[in-house]
């Protein structure tokens with residue numbers, strides 16, 4: 001997972017950008033979606049079902065997004081001639097770890113998948129499909145961004161560039177595995193179409209670092225929490241993909257640790273009052289986006305035996321504690337008032353959705369939405385203004401990359 005949990009943030013600049021994503025890379029080919037033919041008709045002349053494309057997925061403010069950045073500025077930041085803070089030996093150690101490729105043989109499917117998918121019927125089936133689609137889009141978003149960073153930084157900093165390429169390998173695997181999961185439901189996301197047709201949200205490099213660090217770490221905590229819960233409660237193991245989360249989340253953890261090393265190499269992004277404000281802003285955006293998203297999908301979390309809000313708060317608190325090691329300030333998410341504010345946002349969001357789905361004419365809908373949006377924004381600002389927790393340290397000696405279980 002990467003760079004996809006920030007949908008609440010208003011894009012600063014949007015552009016449809018064609019990435020020069022190499023299509024001949026063997027790693028990429030290994031997960032490229034194939035035209036999906038419904039199983040029942042695979043051997044007949046029945047036309048194939050259309051692939052799921054962006055148009056087939058309901059787009060909302062909270063839909064996972066694709067990101068792009070200022071690659072020239074990135075090149076400056078990673079030029080060892082210009083930036084003397086780059087700890088090349090740390091990056092080389094990280095590169096060694098990525099090259100080890102712990103999960104090379106991890107993502108292998110078995111017949112359990114299709115059988116489990118066939119058993120999933122009714123509303124839970126639909127919600128599983130949506131889970132797979134959203135997760136696949138989020139993973140694929142990371143793949144595109146890292147692939148391009150790997151390509152663009154090759155000359156300036158080959159070590160950092162190679163790490164980005166290896167991270168894109170991981171995200172490609174994750175996206176591919178999820179897309180194969182969709183095939184159990186006789187669907188496939190057309191990732192090629194998504195690459196071309198999606199709007200890319202532009203973030204300056206500094207914001208890419210904050211956002212991606214958080215996305216990776218929150219991804220780690222989500223996956224490991226679901227994995228541990230299902231291990232303890234196997235009766236809710238309704239689809240085998242969750243069994244893969246333990247090793248999978250270690251990829252996300254390593255990705256997050258790499259961004260932590262990148263941030264350390266850019267102390268200007270960590271050591272002033274602006275960094276503190278931005279850190280809190282990105283934490284809030286990521287946490288609120290996840291909370292609102294998940295509360296819209298309680299059926300999914302309840303379907304695997306979780307209490308959505310308890311699960312989310314656990315993930316938020318753990319992510320925040322991890323983030324506090326590197327960000328100069330974080331939110332006081334363990335203050336009960338923070339959760340109360342999140343719950344009020346959920347209530348307002350539900351009212352907003354009800355207005356959106358009503359039969360009123362567009363003008364009436366908009367008039368009804370104004371006070372609700374105002375209330376939602378007020379809650380978000382109030383949460384942002386809660387007294388923060390001072391955190392982080394530029395002396396990172398004890399925070400070396402490590403496998404966390």
Ligand SMILES: [Fe+2]
Pocket residue numbers: 001002139142170171174251252
């Ligand atoms: Fe991933």
Ligand SMILES: [Fe+2]
Pocket residue numbers: 001002142171216219251252255
């Ligand atoms: Fe990742």
